[in-house]
Amino acid sequence: MTNKMNLPNFDSISQAHDRIKPFIHKTPVLESSYLNNLLECSIYFKCENFQKVGAFKFRGALNAVLSNEKDTLKKGVTTHSSGNHAQALALAANLSGTKATIIMPQDASKSKIEAVKAYGADIIFCEPNLISREETCQKFIDKSGALFIHPYNDHSVISGQGTTAKEFIEEVPYMEMIVTPVGGGGLLSGTAIAAKSMTPSIRVFAGEPYGAGDACRSFYAGQLIQITNPNTIADGLRTSLGTITFSIIIQIVDSILTASDETIIAAMRLIWERMKIVVEPSAAVPLAAIMENKDIFKNKKVGVILSGGNADLDNLPWIKKT
Amino acid sequence: MTNKMNLPNFDSISQAHDRIKPFIHKTPVLESSYLNNLLECSIYFKCENFQKVGAFKFRGALNAVLSNEKDTLKKGVTTHSSGNHAQALALAANLSGTKATIIMPQDASKSKIEAVKAYGADIIFCEPNLISREETCQKFIDKSGALFIHPYNDHSVISGQGTTAKEFIEEVPYMEMIVTPVGGGGLLSGTAIAAKSMTPSIRVFAGEPYGAGDACRSFYAGQLIQITNPNTIADGLRTSLGTITFSIIIQIVDSILTASDETIIAAMRLIWERMKIVVEPSAAVPLAAIMENKDIFKNKKVGVILSGGNADLDNLPWIKKT
Numbered sequence: 290m291t292n293k294m295n296l297p298n299f300d301s302i303s304q305a306h307d308r309i310k311p312f313i314h315k316t317p318v319l320e321s322s323y324l325n326n327l328l329e330c331s332i333y334f335k336c337e338n339f340q341k342v343g344a345f346k347f348r349g350a351l352n353a354v355l356s357n358e359k360d361t362l363k364k365g366v367t368t369h370s371s372g373n374h375a376q377a378l379a380l381a382a383n384l385s386g387t388k389a390t391i392i393m394p395q396d397a398s399k400s401k402i403e404a405v406k407a408y409g410a411d412i413i414f415c416e417p418n419l420i421s422r423e424e425t426c427q428k429f430i431d432k433s434g435a436l437f438i439h440p441y442n443d444h445s446v447i448s449g450q451g452t453t454a455k456e457f458i459e460e461v462p463y464m465e466m467i468v469t470p471v472g473g474g475g476l477l478s479g480t481a482i483a484a485k486s487m488t489p490s491i492r493v494f495a496g497e498p499y500g501a502g503d504a505c506r507s508f509y510a511g512q513l514i515q516i517t518n519p520n521t522i523a524d525g526l527r528t529s530l531g532t533i534t535f536s537i538i539i540q541i542v543d544s545i546l547t548a549s550d551e552t553i554i555a556a557m558r559l560i561w562e563r564m565k566i567v568v569e570p571s572a573a574v575p576l577a578a579i580m581e582n583k584d585i586f587k588n589k590k591v592g593v594i595l596s597g598g599n600a601d602l603d604n605l606p607w608i609k610k611t
Numbered sequence: 612m613t614n615k616m617n618l619p620n621f622d623s624i625s626q627a628h629d630r631i632k633p634f635i636h637k638t639p640v641l642e643s644s645y646l647n648n649l650l651e652c653s654i655y656f657k658c659e660n661f662q663k664v665g666a667f668k669f670r671g672a673l674n675a676v677l678s679n680e681k682d683t684l685k686k687g688v689t690t691h692s693s694g695n696h697a698q699a700l701a702l703a704a705n706l707s708g709t710k711a712t713i714i715m716p717q718d719a720s721k722s723k724i725e726a727v728k729a730y731g732a733d734i735i736f737c738e739p740n741l742i743s744r745e746e747t748c749q750k751f752i753d754k755s756g757a758l759f760i761h762p763y764n765d766h767s768v769i770s771g772q773g774t775t776a777k778e779f780i781e782e783v784p785y786m787e788m789i790v791t792p793v794g795g796g797g798l799l800s801g802t803a804i805a806a807k808s809m810t811p812s813i814r815v816f817a818g819e820p821y822g823a824g825d826a827c828r829s830f831y832a833g834q835l836i837q838i839t840n841p842n843t844i845a846d847g848l849r850t851s852l853g854t855i856t857f858s859i860i861i862q863i864v865d866s867i868l869t870a871s872d873e874t875i876i877a878a879m880r881l882i883w884e885r886m887k888i889v890v891e892p893s894a895a896v897p898l899a900a901i902m903e904n905k906d907i908f909k910n911k912k913v914g915v916i917l918s919g920g921n922a923d924l925d926n927l928p929w930i931k932k933t
Contacts, residue, residue: 565920566887566888568887605930607924608925608930
């Protein structure tokens with residue numbers, strides 16, 4: 290039976306915030322008059338690309354690790370992740386004095402692999418699909434007894450991710466809409482819980498790559514549809530929703546909007562060029578969704594969570610290499 | 612006879628600050644624990660890449676324009692610049708309701724040319740050397756009667772650039788050293804005046820590309836040496852010191868350190884990868900100078916001015932293109 294105290298709600302998000310606050314960055318909120326003019330709305334960007342490990346994922350992983358007793362952690366922690374949750378868990382484990390072992394797909398970006406190693410974690414590589422990830426991870430757990438920390442389908446991870454929106458709305462209480470990327474749905478479900486609790490009238494949107502549009506399809510079909518062959522530049526969003534994140538999202542999220550990779554790349558470049566900050570493709574998806582749905586956001590005060598900055602600087606999508 | 616009131620000193624910097632404050636961004640100061648560990652010192656980065664037009668140059672150009680009467684501005688303003696001063700003067704003119712015409716070298720980066728046009732200025736292209744720039748500019752002045760605003764060898768421009776260090780030291784009063792890039796010397800001389808006035812014990816350094824090392828050679832020779840064939844990735848620093856900037860620099864700057872293009876590119880990449888911000892090659896030169904002279908900065912509190920963020924995103928120095 291699930292412990293009610295662990296269900297993600299505004300209380301668990303507040304508790305998570307108290308728990309992780311000494312270790313995280315309170316990331317800045319930036320604006321761009323160029324983008325506001327271009328899109329005819331007021332956008333506030335919450336810069337989780339400046340978060341430790343370069344992504345919001347540190348909040349959820351750290352909350353998950355710190356929510357466990359030392360004894361539970363003594364055989365180490367493990368997860369499977371295409372990148373940012375991997376770095377996040379590696380650093381969270383490091384700070385908590387335990388060992389992290391990360392199952393990563395072979396095609397994860399070089400900068401993410403190097404960062405995971407730098408935080409002192411071990412890496413086991415697998416095929417770049419969900420089945421191989423889960424099987425490889427289960428084998429390791431059977432052998433080692435390590436504690437599995439799911440990248441998104443976990444109450445304490447969702448509560449940790451929800452601290453981003455809590456911090457954001459505390460700073461910009463008048464925002465009328467909030468947009469996050471959606472992959473597995475940890476950030477989106479945590480954001481929706483925090484936002485609707487703090488500002489009941491706020492509308493919560495997700496941006497999703499068209500080529501990995503399982504969340505959008507699941508949302509409108511009213512049932513969980515798994516993605517089989519995701520095809521998008523936004524490598525952090527190639528996963529499907531989980532059972533827990535889906536059950537939250539279907540209840541309280543207002544809409545999921547898809548964007549093409551072409552628009553995602555254009556949005557990413559606009560953020561680099563105009564805001565002078567480095568964001569990864571996944572982080573540009575909310576702006577891309579706004580660009581493809583200008584009418585919805587026109588004249589509104591819109592919060593956008595820039596989820597991460599771990600772009601592979603050797604492989605920028607707008608540069609053809611030799 | 613020069614009006615003493617116009618000589619750059621701390622009073623003229625304070626006056627410039629009052630004059631331009633309503634129009635500029637108070638840029639943030641960032642730190643990176645990774646870079647502090649790597650270089651064994653505490654570095655504070657003043658992010659003028661977030662300044663309007665993406666560079667500190669807006670401060671000087673705006674102060675120069677706003678220091679003139681409307682009548683003096685009625686035939687427009689003009690300058691020659693490899694990029695950021697061009698954008699800066701274009702926007703400053705736009706805000707002041709006058710016309711800017713910019714002489715730009717043919718090899719200026721695409722993003723800089725586009726930005727100048729977007730601010731409503733006209734462009735006249737010239738050969739990429741100082742003689743052609745100056746000749747082309749003089750011809751235009753003779754024809755139009757426009758007011759020339761020099762990119763650096765100008766009292767009001769130097770006072771404007773000095774507001775960066777004033778703002779920086781007001782926020783981080785305990786810094787023991789400050790490092791800027793040096794090209795024409797406007798930022799360096801303004802910084803030195805502000806810094807030595809506010810903190811007499813502070814040591815003022817410049818970083819200069821080895822392939823455009825005229826400031827370093829002039830400084831140690833005790834006389835102004837012009838550069839003829841600058842060869843560096845740092846396109847904003849291919850100019851020589853001016854008579855005014857040299858006379859200030861030789862008196863109160865502590866040292867000028869050169870760095871190789873290889874180190875400049877490595878420093879630029881470190882800033883992008885670790886700090887998640889976009890800086891142009893010229894802005895990475897102070898960090899490169901610290902990397903090549905670690906002993907000088909060891910255990911010190913060091914302020915670094917990140918001069919600009921107008922990198923050409925289609926031409927990143929670490930990516931070989933097709």
